[in-house]
Amino acid sequence: xxxxxxxxxxxxxxxxxxxxxxxxxxxxxxxxxxxxxxxxxxxxxxxxxxxxxxxxxxxxxxxxxxxxxxxxxxxxxxxxxxxxxxxxxxxxxxxxxxxxxxxxxxxxxxxxxxxxxxxxxxxxxxxxxxxxxxxxxxxxxxxxxxxxxxxxxxxxxxxxxxxxxxxxxxxxxxxxxxxxxxxxxxxxxxxxxxxxxxxxxxxxxxxxxxxxxxxxxxxxxxxxxxxxxxxxxxxxxxxxxxxxxxxxxxxxxxxxxxxxxxxxxxxxxxxxxxxxxxxxxxxxxxxxxxxxxxxxxxxxxxxxxxxxxxxxxxxxx
Amino acid sequence: xxxxxxxxxxxxxxxxxxxxxxxxxxxxxxxxxxxxxxxxxxxxxxxxxxxxxxxxxxxxxxxxxxxxxxxxxxxxxxxxxxxxxxxxxxxxxxxxxxxxxxxxxxxxxxxxxxxxxxxxxxxxxxxxxxxxxxxxxxxxxxxxxxxxxxxxxxxxxxxxxxxxxxxxxxxxxxxxxxxxxxxxxxxxxxxxxxxxxxxxxxxxxxxxxxxxxxxxxxxxxxxxxxxxxxxxxxxxxxxxxxxxxxxxxxxxxxxxxxxxxxxxxxxxxxxxxxxxxxxxxxxxxxxxxxxxxxxxxxxxx
Numbered sequence: 001x002x003x004x005x006x007x008x009x010x011x012x013x014x015x016x017x018x019x020x021x022x023x024x025x026x027x028x029x030x031x032x033x034x035x036x037x038x039x040x041x042x043x044x045x046x047x048x049x050x051x052x053x054x055x056x057x058x059x060x061x062x063x064x065x066x067x068x069x070x071x072x073x074x075x076x077x078x079x080x081x082x083x084x085x086x087x088x089x090x091x092x093x094x095x096x097x098x099x100x101x102x103x104x105x106x107x108x109x110x111x112x113x114x115x116x117x118x119x120x121x122x123x124x125x126x127x128x129x130x131x132x133x134x135x136x137x138x139x140x141x142x143x144x145x146x147x148x149x150x151x152x153x154x155x156x157x158x159x160x161x162x163x164x165x166x167x168x169x170x171x172x173x174x175x176x177x178x179x180x181x182x183x184x185x186x187x188x189x190x191x192x193x194x195x196x197x198x199x200x201x202x203x204x205x206x207x208x209x210x211x212x213x214x215x216x217x218x219x220x221x222x223x224x225x226x227x228x229x230x231x232x233x234x235x236x237x238x239x240x241x242x243x244x245x246x247x248x249x250x251x252x253x254x255x256x257x258x259x260x261x262x263x264x265x266x267x268x269x270x271x272x273x274x275x276x277x278x279x280x281x282x283x284x285x286x287x288x289x290x291x292x293x294x295x296x297x298x299x300x301x302x303x304x305x306x307x308x309x310x311x312x313x314x315x316x317x
Numbered sequence: 318x319x320x321x322x323x324x325x326x327x328x329x330x331x332x333x334x335x336x337x338x339x340x341x342x343x344x345x346x347x348x349x350x351x352x353x354x355x356x357x358x359x360x361x362x363x364x365x366x367x368x369x370x371x372x373x374x375x376x377x378x379x380x381x382x383x384x385x386x387x388x389x390x391x392x393x394x395x396x397x398x399x400x401x402x403x404x405x406x407x408x409x410x411x412x413x414x415x416x417x418x419x420x421x422x423x424x425x426x427x428x429x430x431x432x433x434x435x436x437x438x439x440x441x442x443x444x445x446x447x448x449x450x451x452x453x454x455x456x457x458x459x460x461x462x463x464x465x466x467x468x469x470x471x472x473x474x475x476x477x478x479x480x481x482x483x484x485x486x487x488x489x490x491x492x493x494x495x496x497x498x499x500x501x502x503x504x505x506x507x508x509x510x511x512x513x514x515x516x517x518x519x520x521x522x523x524x525x526x527x528x529x530x531x532x533x534x535x536x537x538x539x540x541x542x543x544x545x546x547x548x549x550x551x552x553x554x555x556x557x558x559x560x561x562x563x564x565x566x567x568x569x570x571x572x573x574x575x576x577x578x579x580x581x582x583x584x585x586x587x588x589x590x591x592x593x594x595x596x597x598x599x600x601x602x603x604x605x606x607x608x609x610x611x612x613x614x615x616x617x618x
Contacts, residue, residue, distance in 0.1 A: 017618075056437050056617035076440045080342055084438030087617075090431040092359050100435075103355045107439045109343035151435065155340070 006081070006158045006190035007031040008053065012062035015048050015214075022048045024214040025062070030207075033188030035181055037201035037222075040211040041313055046194040047087065049211075050163045053192075054084050066159060080108075083157035085148050088167050093137025097128055097147045100136060101154050108155045122150040125180060127173075141168035149177065153184075160184065162193040166200060178204050198306045208305065210312060217312050226304035229311060233260070233275045235301040236284075241294035243267035256287060271301050345445050352441070352449030353456070360419060360457040369418050369461050373411055377468035380407055384472065396477045397559040400486055404469050405556020408493045411465045412500055413525045415458035420504035421518030423450045424612055428512035433617055443613050451505055451605075458497055466490060485559050492555045492593065499548055499597040500525065502604035509611040525549070543586050548600050554593030 013026040023045040030036050040046050051057045053064045055075040064071040069078040091100045098119060105115045123129045126146040136144060145168045152160060166174040174197070181191055181204045195201050201208060202222065209219040218225060246264040253259045258276035265271055274284060288295045343351075360366055380403055384392060392402055424447070427433030436446055473481030503525075508517040529549040536544040544550045588596060 051617065054438060056434070058614075058616060076345070076442055077342060079438070079440040080340075086438060087431065087434045089434030089438070091435055092432055094359050094362050095355075099355075099358075103351075104439060106351050106355075107343065107348055107441060109340055148435070152438070 005032050006188075007065070007067055008159060008161070008190065008192055009065040009068075010049065010053065010062065011065070013049065013052060013059055013064065014061040015045075015052065015057065016060045021214050023052075026211070026214070026216055028209060028216060028219060030190060030192060033185065033190060034206040035185050035191040035193060035204050036219075037205035037208040038192060038194040038211070039196075039198070039201060039208055039309060040194075044211045045214040046211065047163055048214075050086055050161055050192075050194060053161055054079065054082075054086055056086060081157055082159040082161060083152035083155065084161050085152045085165055086161070086163045088141070088145055088164075089148055091136045091144060091147060091151075093135060095136055096133045097123060097136060097150070098132045100147060101151060104151045104154055110155055118154050118156065122153045125153070125176075126150045127176060142170055142173055145169055146173065149180070153180070158189060160189060160191045160193075162191065164194055164196065166195065166197060174200065198309060202305045210309065212313055222305065225308055229308040233273065234281075234304060234307070235271055235273045236281075237265070237269060237271055237297070237299055237301040238288050238295060239269045239297040240291070241268070241296050244293045246270070252291060253284075253287070256284060258284070342440065345442055348441050348445045349449045349452065352445060353452040356450055356453035357456055360453060365418050366457065369415055369457075370464060372414050373461050373465045373468070376407055376411060377465060381468070381472055393476055396473060396481055396483055397485060399473060399476065400469070400483075400489065401556045401559040403472065404466075404486070404489060405553075405559070407469070408462060408465060408555060409496065409552050410526075411461055412458065412493065412497050413522070415461045416454075416497070416500045416504045416525070417518055417522045419454040419457045420451075420501050421508060421521050422514030423454055424505060424508035424608070424615075425511045425514045425517040426508075428615070428617065429514050437617060444609055447505070447509075447609050447612050451501060454505075455497065455501055458501065459494070462493060462497065489555050489558045492558060492590070492597075495594055495597045495601075496548075496552050496555060499551075499600035499604070502601040502608065503548065506604040506608035506611070509608045509615065512615075537586060545588065545592065545596060548597065551588050551593040551596035551600075554588055554590050557587055557593070558590060 007030065009029040010026050013023055013028075014021070015023040022043075026045070026049060038046050038049070048057065052059050053066070053071060055071050055078075059072065063073075064078075066078040066082055071078040095103070101119045101122065102115060105119065110118065120129065120132075123132050126149050128143065128146050128150065131139070131143065136147065139147070145165070149162075149165060152162065165177050169177065178200060181193070184191055185204070185206075193201075193205070205222060207219065207221050208225055210217040218229075220228070244267070246262060249262055249264070249270055253262065253272070258274050258280045259272060260275055261273040263271040263273075272284070274281065276284075285298050288298060384399075384403070392398055422429070427436065427446075437443075470481060470486075473486075504517075504521045507520050508514075511517045511520075525548075529547050533544045533547045533549050536542050536547070
């Protein structure tokens with residue numbers, strides 16, 4: 001049965017390839033306008049899940065639903081409202097980006113008036129307007145990926161399923177993808193995005209699901225995940241204008257509450273492992289600023305999500 | 318500019334958020350026609366189309382030059398003999414080449430080149446993709462057959478004037494179209510069986526250019542069994558419709574062909590027109606169903 005707010009759901013989703021279990025009874029329900037990051041190491045089952053959500057491969061057991069419609073039973077109706085980018089597809093080389101998007105728009109029953117607006121708009125959004133009438137066969141991997149992103153967006157989808165959308169893109173392209181995702185979130189779209197780039201997920205996603213060995217380790221808001229699994233521990237890198245020894249730094253912070261460990265990275269840089277709240281972090285920063293060695297920078301050495309990711313994946317392995 | 322809020326300078330209203338939800342689904346048969354159109358455009362503007370037309374031109378040129386230079390009397394005795402040899406043998410080769418060039422990688426290429434990931438993200442049934450691609454390959458191949466028929470009719474008009482345009486020729490043309498349907502059905506089946514275009518293309522070419530003919534000869538000569546189940550047995554009706562080499566009554570199963578001078582006639586087992594059409598249509602239906610069945614179950618791993 002169809003639902004009102006955008007939704008993606010997988011129930012008991014299992015996929016085996018011979019003796020190898022790629023996905024093991026995955027249950028996941030995403031609902032509402034938001035971006036959900038789908039994380040996991042290589043071979044964890046992310047792409048397998050997305051391929052079953054788009055009926056490119058078939059579950060050994062379980063079922064997938066888009067807006068309450070079974071993908072396995074009604075692929076056409078289920079994918080009607082979704083924009084899909086799986087595995088960096090190739091586009092027919094004889095087509096131009098405009099022709100490729102016209103084909104997508106045509107198959108999705110977009111009117112000529114809609115196409116006339118949307119195709120130039122999405123091409124502009126992915127910075128491919130000046131290549132609109134060149135044959136795709138000549139394009140680099142990154143340029144093709146931009147067209148694939150445009151193809152996923154051209155029909156103004158309510159739901160987006162993106163499998164590592166930044167693949168093949170340069171840093172500017174990656175930043176543009178993040179901007180696009182942020183814009184779509186503002187418009188209440190549900191975005192389900194697999195990614196290896198934790199900074200990207202931290203930047204744009206509201207929730208994260210982590211899988212490993214085909215099993216779901218957790219699915220929660222970014223805030224809950226980091227507070228639940230990091231136990232308040234973070235590490236900071238502090239850089240100074242003048243060199244100092246580790247022993248000197250130990251003395252300076254000996255009485256500071258929450259400091260667990262200090263590591264010297266080079267004569268001017270230290271990593272400080274800290275457990276405590278934001279007020280405590282502010283106090284630590286003030287204390288470091290007051291030192292005579294002239295603090296020049298103070299930042300988290302790893303993102304909180306990265307800490308959680310590594311700890312959970314290591315534990316699972 | 319933000320997606321979904323774009324405005325058009327001409328004043329066309331911009332797409333508003335969630336328009337994909339309100340847009341009605343396109344019927345599958347309309348998606349088939351649209352896909353056929355895009356696929357056909359891809360074929361017609363590709364190098365493979367130029368290659369196919371060049372092959373037809375070369376085959377036509379060689380046949381024209383040989384007939385024009387040697388002017389063999391049995392060949393030019395009447396338009397039936399002319400068509401039976403020139404068209405009957407030439408068009409099957411043209412159809413095999415067209416099938417290999419336009420159909421060999423039609424399905425396998427979607428997996429190998431990863432273009433299938435682009436298509437299968439769309440709200441389309443797999444059958445829609447299969448039928449759309451089949452129709453495009455059929456139309457592109459038919460263009461090559463029509464080109465070859467044009468070359469042949471030009472030759473026929475040169476040698477026989479208005480008498481070149483016989484009902485038998487148009488009947489044979491229709492049979493060639495049925496053969497094209499069957500051959501493409503088989504080609505698409507092979508293309509669905511493999512995820513590598515090369516295998517599908519090679520198997521089709523080898524089977525239809527040599528394999529089936531060899532098998533047919535072996536079965537007929539060694540086992541003395543009529544090889545009615547082989548497509549190349551059925552395709553003889555394309556030339557057989559002119560009934561120029563058969564001394565028996567037209568449409569009979571066993572045909573007495575004149576042997577070498579001084580020797581008795583040779584007994585040749587031929588398909589009748591009805592049998593030929595039946596076999597070719599059976600090939601088309603069975604291979605289409607099997608090919609579609611395989612494609613429906615093929616995974617984009």
